[in-house]
Amino acid sequence: MIETAQLTGRTDHHVTEIFPGHYLHREVVAPYIQLVERAATAGIDLRMASGYRSFERQLAIWNAKVRGEQSVSDEYGRALDLEGLNDLDKVFAILRWSALPGASRHHWGTDIDIWDAAAVPAGYRLQLSPGEYSPEGVFHRLSAWLDTSLAGDQSGFFRPYLVDRGGVAPEPWHLSYRPLADKYQAQIQIDVLRDLLGRADILLKDILLSDLDEIIQRFVQPGY
Ligand SMILES: [Zn+2]
Numbered sequence: 001m002i003e004t005a006q007l008t009g010r011t012d013h014h015v016t017e018i019f020p021g022h023y024l025h026r027e028v029v030a031p032y033i034q035l036v037e038r039a040a041t042a043g044i045d046l047r048m049a050s051g052y053r054s055f056e057r058q059l060a061i062w063n064a065k066v067r068g069e070q071s072v073s074d075e076y077g078r079a080l081d082l083e084g085l086n087d088l089d090k091v092f093a094i095l096r097w098s099a100l101p102g103a104s105r106h107h108w109g110t111d112i113d114i115w116d117a118a119a120v121p122a123g124y125r126l127q128l129s130p131g132e133y134s135p136e137g138v139f140h141r142l143s144a145w146l147d148t149s150l151a152g153d154q155s156g157f158f159r160p161y162l163v164d165r166g167g168v169a170p171e172p173w174h175l176s177y178r179p180l181a182d183k184y185q186a187q188i189q190i191d192v193l194r195d196l197l198g199r200a201d202i203l204l205k206d207i208l209l210s211d212l213d214e215i216i217q218r219f220v221q222p223g224y
Contacts, residue, residue, distance in 0.1 A: 004192050007184055009055035009107030023052035025109030028177045031156050032112065035175075038155070042145050045118035049126055049173070053106035059202060062101050065094050066203035073097055075169070077129050087207040095219045096169045100208070102196045103188065103220045105160065105174075110181040113173045116142040133172040143172055167218040190216055 005011040015023040024032060039046040064070035066082070072093055074080040082090045105111040115126055119138050126132075133143045150157055156179050161171035190212060197208055208215065 002184055002187050004189070007107065007187060007189075008102040008192065008196055009053065009058060009104060010196075012052065012054060015052040015109040018051065019048065022048050022050075023109060024112065025052070025177070025180060027180055028110055028112075031177055035155050035157060038149065039116075039142075039145065042149075043118060044116045044142055044145055046142075047115055047117045049113040049115055049128060050106060051112050052109040053104060055101050055107065055196075055200075058099060058101040058104050058107070059200060061098055062094065063201075063203050065098060066090065077131065087204055088211055091204055091207055091211070091215065092218075095167070095215065099168075100193075100197075100215065100219065101200065101202060102193050103216070105176060105181065105184075108181060108184040110177045110184060111160075112175045112177075113171075114142070114175055115139060115173060128171075128173050130170060130172065139173075146172075146175075185221075188216075188220060 003011070006014050012023065014025055016026050016029060018024050018029055018032070036046045061070065065072050068082065071079045072082055073096070074093075075096075080093055082093060085093060099106065113128060115128070115132075116139050119141060120126075124138075131137050133139045135143075137143075146159065149155070150159065156177050157175045158178050159172060159174060160176050160181075161168050161174050164170050193216070194209060194212055197205060197212070202208065
């Protein structure tokens, strides 16, 4: 049984600092380092853009997007204006690219956004955009390497958001350590989430609570 604080990003005692400012679940560190070493043999300098993220951090991202302080993208990665959308459509637009606080896979420490430092010049401004990982993008070699290296492999990593199922947009940079992540995923409880969001200082709270079942169905439990 995993404690709800770990599931929802309200504790960091299950994670450890792997690089300055970057944290992973203790049990994911060794498999991740193995993956980095394998990538290095293919000339790929695998780096973490993001690992563990707390509820508070995800909440800050959420509220900044609702306020328009941080941009929300449309299907093509272009900035989307939330003005004029109804509240539920605002929620859906944000959830395409940003997890619901309390329900991010990054809370678990099992999930990592990755890029290839060998593919870009020093000082490159990472966007984590679909284009970068496409056949024309700077990280196409990384994508191709992951396609072959993760297929039926023993590393334990997979990409939960590789295919668009109409919920979360494809995120070819998002890796998950399945042996552990599946345990977290199986223990998500909607009542815990409803209670947490109800007490949080989160924008669009009313619509999140009234439509939480559909939101969870579309964006949190996609049945990969
Ligand atoms: Zn991610």
